[in-house]
Amino acid sequence: MIKLHDKFFKPYLKEEQILNAIAKMAKDIAKDYKDEVPLFVGVLNGAFMFVSDFLKAYQHPCEVSFVRLSSYQGLTSTGIVETLLDVPEEMEGKSVIILEDVVDTGRTLKQLVHLFSNTNVKEFKIAALFYKSEVYNGEYPIDYIGLDIPDNFIVGYGLDYNELGRNLREVYQLNQANMINIVLFGKPGAGKGTQAGFLKEKYNLKHISTGDVFRYNIQNGTDLGKLAKSYIDRGDLVPDAVTIDMLKDEVEKNPDAAGFIFDGFPRTAAQAEALDNFLESKNMRVDATIALEADDDILVARLLERGKVSGRSDDQDESKIRNRFDEYNEKTAPLKAYYQKQGKFHSVNGIGEIDEITTRLSQVIESLD
Ligand code: AMP
Numbered sequence: 001m002i003k004l005h006d007k008f009f010k011p012y013l014k015e016e017q018i019l020n021a022i023a024k025m026a027k028d029i030a031k032d033y034k035d036e037v038p039l040f041v042g043v044l045n046g047a048f049m050f051v052s053d054f055l056k057a058y059q060h061p062c063e064v065s066f067v068r069l070s071s072y073q074g075l076t077s078t079g080i081v082e083t084l085l086d087v088p089e090e091m092e093g094k095s096v097i098i099l100e101d102v103v104d105t106g107r108t109l110k111q112l113v114h115l116f117s118n119t120n121v122k123e124f125k126i127a128a129l130f131y132k133s134e135v136y137n138g139e140y141p142i143d144y145i146g147l148d149i150p151d152n153f154i155v156g157y158g159l160d161y162n163e164l165g166r167n168l169r170e171v172y173q174l175n176q177a178n179m180i181n182i183v184l185f186g187k188p189g190a191g192k193g194t195q196a197g198f199l200k201e202k203y204n205l206k207h208i209s210t211g212d213v214f215r216y217n218i219q220n221g222t223d224l225g226k227l228a229k230s231y232i233d234r235g236d237l238v239p240d241a242v243t244i245d246m247l248k249d250e251v252e253k254n255p256d257a258a259g260f261i262f263d264g265f266p267r268t269a270a271q272a273e274a275l276d277n278f279l280e281s282k283n284m285r286v287d288a289t290i291a292l293e294a295d296d297d298i299l300v301a302r303l304l305e306r307g308k309v310s311g312r313s314d315d316q317d318e319s320k321i322r323n324r325f326d327e328y329n330e331k332t333a334p335l336k337a338y339y340q341k342q343g344k345f346h347s348v349n350g351i352g353e354i355d356e357i358t359t360r361l362s363q364v365i366e367s368l369d
Helices: 015-033 048-057 107-117 192-203 210-219 223-234 240-252 269-281 296-310 318-332 335-341 354-366
Strands: 002-004 007-013 039-044 063-072 081-086 095-103 123-131 144-148 171-174 180-185 206-209 259-263 288-293 345-349
Touching: 015 048, 015 095, 015 123, 015 144, 039 048, 048 063, 048 095, 063 107, 095 107, 107 123, 180 192, 180 335, 192 206, 192 259, 192 354, 206 210, 206 240, 210 223, 210 240, 210 259, 223 240, 223 318, 240 269, 269 335, 288 335, 288 354, 296 318, 335 345, 345 354
Parallel strands: 039 063, 039 095, 095 123, 123 144, 180 259, 180 288, 206 259, 288 345
Antiparallel strands: 002 007, 007 171, 063 081
16 A cells, blocks of 8 residues: 555556556557557656557657646536647648547547647547546547556556656555545535535535536536526426536546535435446445435525525525425435435434534444444
């Protein structure tokens, strides 16, 4: 086990396994390109070791260059904004093969494909040393693959965790053993957001509120925001397919989180199942679902009060609030049984002083093994 910054990582791939995979890639690429002079383009920073070992294994005429992408981790309709800092020159008429250290969701790749599709290259291919086929949702096929790996956060062999770990000769994966993932459950107005704010500080967790992500997208006029707006304005749930993909994206953006608080998700049986399957594929799980209980009349009064300050249209009209409760009773309340069956359901009285309620929630979290 090694420690980088605040996290522990365990050995995952030995140097020999990596070099064997690279030798095989070099052989496959040579089969296709040894009679011409391809241009290999490494994607910095992560691919520098891969490019070096790849070229040692590829002993045929070739050229090499690099691109560098910087990713801004803000929320946009695509989830990411990429800025290209360096474009290789003299690409016209050449066969370009991108050497990428790791391909996961395919966001970075999309930008690369877009960039190179505007050039006059003869051919454009992608070679990925590590490929997370489980989470890849790009349209572009990966032409050469080193190793197909599960979707765990990895470091070493060029890959970093907040810039550390690039110089490791082997690949390590994040040790998830101490992760805590909590679902905060409860009707609108039960105090999930407020409590999540305290719990995330106390336990160093990442808070994901699907309602907040939707509102952020609405404010920024993204496609997702435009789609969600009409549902939210009426107090209806946004369709599962949209919400589930968005939630996955939010989790993917925080590969190094010590755990998550899911607030406002899952809200339907399909979402709960999707969450379980998704977390399982990442070697993670929901540790507890904690419901904040309060009765409807108190909640309506709280929401109308909040609506005066927050400006949220769905908090200003009692009929919309009641519709959100109906949605909850019909679609979300049955999840109680789903989590009870798994032995993960806990109920907490949501009426009282804010810090009292935080204490009640903390007691549940600290009782988990
Ligand atoms: P909230 O801030 O959690 O009360 O969410 C506000 C609104 O966003 C809800 O009334 C829904 O329209 C939408 N929303 C938030 N989370 C979900 C979800 N998990 N599934 C479907 N719709 C959601």
